[in-house]
Amino acid sequence: MLIIGSHVSYKNDTQLVGSVNEAISYGSNAFMFYTGAPQNTLRGEINDLITVEALNIMKSHNIALENVICHAPYIVNLANNTDMDKYNFAIEFLRKEIERCMTLGVRKIVLHPGSATKLDREYAIDNIVYALNKILMREDDIVILLETMAGKGTELGINIDELAYIIDHVELKDKIGVCIDTCHLNDSGIDINDIDSYLDEFDSRIGIDKFGCVHVNDSKNPLGAKKDRHENLGYGTIGFDALLSVIYNARLENVPKILETPYINREYAPYK
Ligand code: FE
Numbered sequence: 001m002l003i004i005g006s007h008v009s010y011k012n013d014t015q016l017v018g019s020v021n022e023a024i025s026y027g028s029n030a031f032m033f034y035t036g037a038p039q040n041t042l043r044g045e046i047n048d049l050i051t052v053e054a055l056n057i058m059k060s061h062n063i064a065l066e067n068v069i070c071h072a073p074y075i076v077n078l079a080n081n082t083d084m085d086k087y088n089f090a091i092e093f094l095r096k097e098i099e100r101c102m103t104l105g106v107r108k109i110v111l112h113p114g115s116a117t118k119l120d121r122e123y124a125i126d127n128i129v130y131a132l133n134k135i136l137m138r139e140d141d142i143v144i145l146l147e148t149m150a151g152k153g154t155e156l157g158i159n160i161d162e163l164a165y166i167i168d169h170v171e172l173k174d175k176i177g178v179c180i181d182t183c184h185l186n187d188s189g190i191d192i193n194d195i196d197s198y199l200d201e202f203d204s205r206i207g208i209d210k211f212g213c214v215h216v217n218d219s220k221n222p223l224g225a226k227k228d229r230h231e232n233l234g235y236g237t238i239g240f241d242a243l244l245s246v247i248y249n250a251r252l253e254n255v256p257k258i259l260e261t262p263y264i265n266r267e268y269a270p271y272k
């Protein structure tokens, strides 16, 4: 069965109940949310009564918990330790995000690996490894999914080499995985028409079992543009057929597909 949904909102008063109901309104059997605004790190208390209600709604609508994904805020940068206070804050924030997710019963967190900023790329990647090894604990029932990045600015995790390096150096291997984003792959230079070659290489270097989520987005920019601007499916440079070859790819069958495509006229959700 196709497992597909979109990112949905999460508001402090309705929490996961609001998110689930939005997902159901699109006919989704999977969804992704942020535990607060994606641009900041202000987070409210989780209300267990709301969570119990959300889990009941999910059960009655056949939304499995493994198909519910949390996305960490964009501004958490585990690569930059120039300012130690900020670096430690990022580590602490992600630790708390894991605990919030476990309270909600959510077991997958998508993370943008980070940006090197003025640092040397190799050094910055080692900072990510160090941070992840501090954050992850043996008893955690969670997987952090490193997202494949477009290569905008000084982003890290923009190819299989960089992702493989991070995964190789994370000690708790069962708690680290990957989220592929079709827009980001396209912008980083991977042709989605030939997704199977990418999956072959990924499988031999990292292992196909590491995929925990797929972000399905078209791109506003051409192959290799290093931009990261999402477009609705079939309206961008990747095109509908290439995206369908990802959505229906047998090797990704059990991996939830999440749309992060823009609202139409900034008003209407295109997800249904
Ligand atoms: Fe993302």
Ligand code: FE
Pocket: 147, 181, 215, 260
């Ligand atoms: Fe994404």
Ligand code: ZN
Pocket: 181, 183, 184, 228, 229, 230
């Ligand atoms: Zn993106």
